[in-house]
Amino acid sequence: MRQQAHHLSSSPSSPSTHSTSPAPLARYGWDAAFAEAFAPYAADGLLPGRIVRVDRGLCDAVVPAPSGPGTGSAGAAAGLRTVRADLAPVSDPDPTRWACTGDWIAYDPDERAVRALLPRRTAVLRSASSKRSDGQVLAANVDHVLIAVSLAAELDLGRAERFLALAWESGAQPLVVLTKADLVPDPATLAHLVADVEATAPGVSVLTVSAATGDGVDVLTAAVTGGTTVLLGQSGAGKSTLANSLLGSETQTVRTIRDSDGKGRHTTTTRDLLPLPLPGGGVLIDTPGLRGVGLWDAEGGVAQVFSEIEELAGDCRFHDCAHTAEPGCAVLAALEDGTLQERRLDSYRKLIRENEWIASRTDARLRAERRRVWKQRQALGKHLVQRKRGPQR
CATH class of the missing domain: 2.30.30.140 (SH3 type barrels.)
Incomplete structure (x- = not known):
């Protein structure tokens, strides 16, 4: 749902004598x-x-x-x-x-x-955790969506793809930051992890950062200077520590991950917009860790994340190819010859199905809402007719 652009209210107040400069x-x-x-x-x-x-x-x-x-x-x-x-x-x-x-x-x-x-x-939206399939706005008017992925745990490429779909759909530019890079001391291993993430994030810069040593913080700071950046990620991804590095102060509370399962504890509980230090400037929107990353009207974002599959689909024999068993399917051919990873195709199918499901739920909810309003108007109309006719004898 790109470009959430609309006035939500009018009726300004009477003129005031306040003298200010924006x-x-x-x-x-x-x-x-x-x-x-x-x-x-x-x-x-x-x-x-x-x-x-x-x-x-x-x-x-x-x-x-x-x-x-x-x-x-x-x-x-x-x-x-x-x-x-x-x-x-x-x-x-x-x-x-x-x-x-x-x-x-x-x-x-x-x-x-x-x-x-x-x-x-721009607006970053996800599917809210509700049975009504409502959308939730995480941040508005952002230039960069900074996706924090921790190297302290095994990479979850599927989750990264979800975040990327939300980011692309927002209209902002995604940026993946692999945090806690100091926990991967072997350069060859680190390079392999970066390559894996880059393969899942076409058209997106992937940076490695260690808030503990300061490595990579200067590169990241330069990348987000002057704009509005929203910081997204799971609990335990090191978002609060990363935010403090960018802000140049201990503004956000930091807590260690649990020893029992390696998962993070929630430290940020609200979405806060904080000014970045001058002379570069800009602002950072820090957000709570997201357990669920449900898509919301993100067809374009999914297509951007899986651009290689979308490009292959253009060569399929049938324009409505489902890439399952159809003859002349270019996507399946790429899967067979090894140029397309099976994990990528499975993830693509999963996100497409989820997005179609949420869209159908949303349409059903809107239809139900329209029916409810129509019934209210019918009832009101009957009431007004009865009032006009007066009491029946």
Whole structure:
């Protein structure tokens, strides 16, 4: 679901006399395009801002300060302040349209409320853990999706492919970071692991980093400088340690993995947007470890991850080839001659089936919602007719 771009609310408040400049927001990603989208709200005395955290119907956001240096949380740029704002005015029944970390907003300083979300350029979505098959927005308006994969455990290439599908579908550029590289001291072994990940991530840079020794941190910092980066990965992947390396301070709490099974403990519990050090700048969105990585309308992302299979499919005899037993199937031919790995094809089939299933569930839910609304309207119509006719004798 690329380009989650839409206004979620209107009805700005009455004009205000607050005098501010949005220039300090440039450190957080503010540019001419966002300024153009915000222009109608500026005329009504609202302030631009960016959500740095969402918490139960409220959010923290950075907005221009009325004057002088910012008075917000530690790390806020001069000229900015952090405010707590009510999200009720932009409530929406569709979870994929809910405000999230990284959204740009029109903030009403008089009512202390968010009046609108600006159109999103990109959005990272996954299938939420619910029986309704709802989508969940993990982060908005990101330039890079940094996927942390720990070398402290056996590589799970299938899980990496899931993260990559979400990343590509968002419209942002994926970047895979193999953390805890110091735990693989043999250069030949490390090179082999990198090659395995590169084979599963066509078109994606794969970097090795050790927060313990500092190796690779400078290369990673240069890769994400100046933009908005969201950090994704399983618990225990070293995300919090990696975030602290990029931030240049012990901002995120770090806990060791469990000795019993080598799995990580949750340390990050909210999605926080944090400014990266100057002069490079940019911002980092740290996220809790994800146990489940369900796809959400990610057909394009899956195709990008498995681009070699998509390219082979173009040479199949039948345009609707399922790549199972059809004659003239170029995908099966590549599997037979060894140019395509069976694991890759199995993973491709699995993600395609999952994405089709979630799409069908979503369609069914939307149909059920439409039926519910229609029944409500019918009942209301009957009630109004009965009222017009008056009591029956």
